[in-house]
Amino acid sequence: MTAEFGQFALALALGLSLVQVLLSVVGRVRRNAVLTGAGEGAALAAFACIAIAFGCLIWAFVSSDFSVTNVAENSHTEKPLIYKIAGAWGSHEGSMLLWCFALTGYGAAVAHARGLPWSLKALTVATQGALGVLFIGYMVFASNPLLRLAQPPIEGRSLNPLLQDPALAAHPPFLYAGYVGLSVVFSLAVAALIEGRIDAAWARWVRPWALAAWSLLAVGITLGSFWAYYELGWGGWWFWDPVENASLMPWLTATALLHSAVVTEKRGALAAWTAFLAICAFTLSMLGAFLVRSGVLTSVHAFAVDPKRGLLLLGILGVAAGTGFGLFAWRAPLLKDQSAFAPISRESTLVFNNIVLAAVTTTVLAGTLWPLILDALGKQGGVGAPYYNLVVGTLMAVAFIILPAGPLLPWKRGDALGVSQRLTVAAGLALVAGLAVFALVEPRKAVASIGVGIGVWLIAGAVTEIVERAHGFRAPWAESLRRLKSLPRGAWGMSLAHFGLGLFVMGAAYEGAWKIESTEVLTAGGHLNLGAYHLTLDGVTDRLGPNYDAQHGVIRVTDAAGALVCEAGPERRTFATGGQTTSKVAICPKGLDDIYIVLGERRVADGGGASSWLVRSYVHPWVHLIFLGPLLMALGGALSLSDRRLRLAPGRRREALA
Amino acid sequence: MTARRMALIFGALLCLAAEADPAERLADPAAEARARALFQETRCLVCQGQSIDDSEAPLAHDLRQIIRGQIAAGHSPGQVRAFLTARYGDYVLLRPPLSPANALLWAGPFLVGLLGLGLLFGRYRRANATPPLSSDEAERLAALESDDGPRQSGK
Numbered sequence: 001m002t003a004e005f006g007q008f009a010l011a012l013a014l015g016l017s018l019v020q021v022l023l024s025v026v027g028r029v030r031r032n033a034v035l036t037g038a039g040e041g042a043a044l045a046a047f048a049c050i051a052i053a054f055g056c057l058i059w060a061f062v063s064s065d066f067s068v069t070n071v072a073e074n075s076h077t078e079k080p081l082i083y084k085i086a087g088a089w090g091s092h093e094g095s096m097l098l099w100c101f102a103l104t105g106y107g108a109a110v111a112h113a114r115g116l117p118w119s120l121k122a123l124t125v126a127t128q129g130a131l132g133v134l135f136i137g138y139m140v141f142a143s144n145p146l147l148r149l150a151q152p153p154i155e156g157r158s159l160n161p162l163l164q165d166p167a168l169a170a171h172p173p174f175l176y177a178g179y180v181g182l183s184v185v186f187s188l189a190v191a192a193l194i195e196g197r198i199d200a201a202w203a204r205w206v207r208p209w210a211l212a213a214w215s216l217l218a219v220g221i222t223l224g225s226f227w228a229y230y231e232l233g234w235g236g237w238w239f240w241d242p243v244e245n246a247s248l249m250p251w252l253t254a255t256a257l258l259h260s261a262v263v264t265e266k267r268g269a270l271a272a273w274t275a276f277l278a279i280c281a282f283t284l285s286m287l288g289a290f291l292v293r294s295g296v297l298t299s300v301h302a303f304a305v306d307p308k309r310g311l312l313l314l315g316i317l318g319v320a321a322g323t324g325f326g327l328f329a330w331r332a333p334l335l336k337d338q339s340a341f342a343p344i345s346r347e348s349t350l351v352f353n354n355i356v357l358a359a360v361t362t363t364v365l366a367g368t369l370w371p372l373i374l375d376a377l378g379k380q381g382g383v384g385a386p387y388y389n390l391v392v393g394t395l396m397a398v399a400f401i402i403l404p405a406g407p408l409l410p411w412k413r414g415d416a417l418g419v420s421q422r423l424t425v426a427a428g429l430a431l432v433a434g435l436a437v438f439a440l441v442e443p444r445k446a447v448a449s450i451g452v453g454i455g456v457w458l459i460a461g462a463v464t465e466i467v468e469r470a471h472g473f474r475a476p477w478a479e480s481l482r483r484l485k486s487l488p489r490g491a492w493g494m495s496l497a498h499f500g501l502g503l504f505v506m507g508a509a510y511e512g513a514w515k516i517e518s519t520e521v522l523t524a525g526g527h528l529n530l531g532a533y534h535l536t537l538d539g540v541t542d543r544l545g546p547n548y549d550a551q552h553g554v555i556r557v558t559d560a561a562g563a564l565v566c567e568a569g570p571e572r573r574t575f576a577t578g579g580q581t582t583s584k585v586a587i588c589p590k591g592l593d594d595i596y597i598v599l600g601e602r603r604v605a606d607g608g609g610a611s612s613w614l615v616r617s618y619v620h621p622w623v624h625l626i627f628l629g630p631l632l633m634a635l636g637g638a639l640s641l642s643d644r645r646l647r648l649a650p651g652r653r654r655e656a657l658a
Numbered sequence: 659m660t661a662r663r664m665a666l667i668f669g670a671l672l673c674l675a676a677e678a679d680p681a682e683r684l685a686d687p688a689a690e691a692r693a694r695a696l697f698q699e700t701r702c703l704v705c706q707g708q709s710i711d712d713s714e715a716p717l718a719h720d721l722r723q724i725i726r727g728q729i730a731a732g733h734s735p736g737q738v739r740a741f742l743t744a745r746y747g748d749y750v751l752l753r754p755p756l757s758p759a760n761a762l763l764w765a766g767p768f769l770v771g772l773l774g775l776g777l778l779f780g781r782y783r784r785a786n787a788t789p790p791l792s793s794d795e796a797e798r799l800a801a802l803e804s805d806d807g808p809r810q811s812g813k
Contacts, residue, residue: 040787232710342787348778355774363767369756383763384709386699391767613758 003068006056011147013049013104014136016042020129026234030123036122040111040547043125047108054071054101055143058088067152070094070145070343071584076158077578078547080162086169087159093145093308094502095172099289100135102180106209107132110184114203123191124184131183134316161548161575161582165231171223174248178217179285182250184209185257186282189275191325193331198271203264206278208641210261212282213318214254215637221247223628229627233583233598233619235517240388244367248289253281256357258348267339267347267411272332273354279324284361286317291368318654342413347405356399363391382578400454400505404461407494408468422468441514451509456509458502462495493640497633507592510622522611530588530617533565534558534597540599540613548573552601552612557588565590570599594620684726693729696738697722699752709752 020042027035055068061084066072074094075087089098110116116124139145162168188206192198226246229237238244256276264274290313341347372380404426409421416501420427420629434453438444467473469491470484520528527536538554550571557565568586575582588595600614664809684690697711701717710718721742728738742750 173805177662236712345781351774351778355778358774359767359771362770366763366766379759380747380749381754382701382749383754384699384701387754387763390753395767395771569783 002056002059003065003148006053006055006060006176008050008130008142008147009053010136010144011573013044013046013100013164014051014140015128016046016049016102016132017132017136021133024122024126024129028082028119028126031119032454033118033653036125036284037117039122039125039129040356041127043107043111043117046136047104047130050097050104051134051455052655053146054088054097057094057097058085060146060279061085061088061161064156065519066154066156067148069149072149072156074487075156075161076547076628078138079156079158079164080546082161082169082392083159083164083165083217086163089631090159090163090170091145091376093139093143095176095233096135096139096143097145098141098172098291099180100132102176103128103135103183104132106180106184110187117201119201120188120191120195120197120205123188127187127190128183128350131187131320134320138312138316142309148656152210159330161573161580162231165227167223167227167232169225171220173220173222174216175220178213178215178220178254179250179288181209181213181216182278182282182285184256185278186320186324187211189278189628190327196331198264198275198333198335200268203261203271203274204431206274207258207265210257210281211253211641212639214251214258215634215641217251217254218376218637221251222634226627229623230585230587233530233585233616234618235515235596235598235616237623239368239411239510240385242368243288243412245293245364247292247416249364249368250281250284250288252357252361253277253284256354256361257281259353259357263350267341269337269341270336270351271337272328272335275335275356276328279321279328283317283321284365285321285326288315290314290317293612308469309364339412341411342410344414344416344419346409346411346414346620347396348404349409352402353399353406355396358397360392363395397450400458403458403498403501404464407498415609416646423464426457426464429460430454430457435512445513448509448513452506455504455509459499460502460504462499462502465498466491466495483528489643490640493643494637495636496639497636500629500632500636502629503625503632507622507625507629511626514621516621517617519600519614519616522615523610526612528615528617530595531619532560533619534560534562535615535617537613537615540602545573548575550574551599551602553586553599553615555599555615557595557597565595568595568597570597572599572601589624592622592624594623598622660715660726682723684725684730686730689729690726693722693726696729696735699723700742701752703750704745775796 013650020039022039023035023042024039027033027037027039035041057068059065060068061075062081064075064077064084066075070091070093071087074091075084079087088095089095110121110128111125113121185206186203186234188209189198192202203488206238221244224244225237228234257274260270260274263270292312293309293313355584366389368621370379375379404423405419408422430453433456434449436450437452441449453635465482466487470480470485471481475483516531518530519527520526522528522537524539525536527534529535534557535557536558538556540551540553542555543552545551550572550573552569555568555570560564566588568588570586571584572583574580574582583598584601586597586599596618598616600616603612603614659770698709699768700710700721701712702712702715702721704715710721713811725738725742728741729735733741739751743755748757748760749754754763758765
């Protein structure tokens with residue numbers, strides 16, 4: 001019964017979303033607050049219905065109801081409970097339900113939000129409802145997660161073992177909360193364009209939604225990257241895979257949006273550009289969903305496997321993005337840009353940030369779509385990591401060099417000399433760090449040393465910003481401390497995010513350049529050298545896991561002095577259902593570094609002697625910074641979000657600022 | 659997620675199938691390093707966007723052996739690349755070469771950046787230049803400067 005109940009709830013949610021659009025639009029046109037209020041009610045009800053349907057699907061997974069197609073294809077009775085639940089969003093259909101859950105959830109949150117002007121809110125709720133109609137309609141008619149099987153199997157086909165992992169169970173909810181959070185920004189832009197008014201107040205309403213989506217997306221991407229790092233056992237953390245790119249593009253655009261919204265909020269400038277970014281950000285989210293879901297990029301042929309769904313998603317993308325960009329082209333010329341600014345000013349640095357982020361997003365988009373473009377021309381081709389690393393690295397480096405100056409510059413017109421004086425210490429530290437790395441780390445690598453220097457520059461710049469705000473070293477200590485305590489959370493959030501970015505840049509530059517790898521075939525008792533470490537294979541035993549059999553290796557890691565660093569236990573796991581083999585990587589954290597060990601296949605010697613195993617090992621220096629950095633950035637976003645100034649009405653806000 | 663998962667799982671399975679055999683390495687570490695650098699920019703044609711350095715598909719293995727052989731025979735990396743593209747086309751290179759067909763790919767991001775900078779500088783110039791009077795404003799100014807009021811000036 002639950003599956004049918006869920007299906008009914010889905011259909012009801014579709015109807016309610018339609019009602020939400022109609023009531024909100026008619027209410028707005030007739031200036032009738034009762035009708036728009038009813039539209040908001042419909043938004044809440046649609047969310048409740050989707051939540052019920054989602055609950056039904058999770059219940060079907062938890063209770064292993066294999067009469068539901070989706071459960072039969074993606075679950076198994078022997079699977080641990082957490083992965084039964086996570087299986088609910090492990091498939092195409094289930095993840096679309098998660099998407100709609102987030103979409104209607106945000107719709108309900110907007111309907112519930114206070115402080116928005118009545119007319120803008122009505123149109124925002126209407127747009128959110130229209131998006132709901134598109135996506136819920138797609139789910140009900142083309143991708144229903146709760147369909148029944150005529151002849152249910154006794155056992156399910158199970159979720160792929162590589163996906164049975166805590167980081168990956170949490171990855172889609174964060175990612176989708178981020179992707180779909182950008183729908184609110186999109187709806188606000190569409191509504192404001194229809195109303196013909198984009199001003200400082202609008203930018204202030206956009207900012208909390210953009211901040212929330214940006215932070216959640218950052219966590220989602222980091223979790224995915226972390227999963228790829230420790231679960232796949234390839235020794236890398238970012239592969240410029242089309243699907244990774246699909247998640248990176250909306251995040252880059254949201255980053256640009258956050259910065260341009262600040263200019264619109266504080267100076268009333270760049271209104272049209274901010275609206276454009278708001279539309280772009282969610283369009284790229286939808287493009288990501290389309291690229292991933294249709295399989296069009298994995299292989300051009302996979303598209304033919306299910307052309308109906310791919311085309312439908314493309315249609316949804318076309319309708320939503322076309323409407324957004326069409327409205328923009330029509331209404332944006334009406335928007336006035338009120339304020340001027342000098343080349344040396346905070347506005348200029350923020351615009352520069354936007355230019356670079358636009359260029360980087362173009363790079364990722366062009367690289368991701370290049371195979372499709374070439375295919376349309378009848379050629380074959382594509383780009384890989386070397387292209388992205390070179391172009392994205394070069395562009396970002398330029399932006400990073402400017403970045404610390406931004407927060408130190410005043411609005412409108414600044415003084416280049418004054419800013420350079422205040423950044424002298426930061427620049428000195430960056431230079432020393434870069435030179436030290438260049439001189440001390442073997443083998444010498446100039447570009448990576450510059451990268452580490454830029455990371456230190458960002459970190460020192462973020463600290464300088466806080467010190468400057470507190471009048472550190474200029475005012476008495478007590479005074480500085482008092483100022484520090486009264487700094488708004490937004491300022492802490494920004495500096496923390498820039499600090500995290502610096503950590504990430506340091507880690508990425510260092511790890512990329514000085515990763516060490518060593519692979520040998522070892523018999524029990526054999527050893528290999530990995531940089532300064534010494535690895536000894538003590539032996540390999542068989543072990544039983546909850547739903548797999550494992551070969552468990554014991555590897556002792558010692559340092560140059562012979563002292564034990566750790567005892568690692570990498571495994572090769574064979575899953576009974578599906579017969580797949582996966583690697584369980586053993587990771588020994590050592591300071592900021594990881595010693596990363598993979599147990600490979602068993603080799604039986606020809607003469608029938610002792611068997612041996614392939615052991616792949618890496619040292620990933622400073623790799624912890626790569627994952628810590630983005631998490632600090634997300635934390636900075638959350639801190640900024642908690643700033644009470646964001647929640648005050650404009651009039652009262654001016655008082656709070658004074 | 660499905661496509662990515664499929665891609666990654668597919669790749670991971672290939673990875674497990676047969677791992678890089680230390681026995682196949684070239685004896686000269688410098689030559690091996692040159693070969694390795696080439697592996698990293700050569701596409702494994704049957705895998706999902708992986709280089710032959712990452713992939714353990716049989717084709718990747720064969721390509722590694724061919725490249726090692728050529729490096730050992732004293733060919734330069736440029737010659738090896740030329741050999742690979744002659745055999746498989748540009749597709750085999752993960753870093754697309756600078757060619758007319760790829761011009762847009764390489765130049766596109768920088769063009770977007772330059773366009774943005776151009777717009778920004780246009781804005782500075784507009785802000786600096788005092789806008790000339792519109793015909794309406796000029797007329798009103800003329801009317802104010804003459805003794806007559808604006809209505810009489812229209813005669």
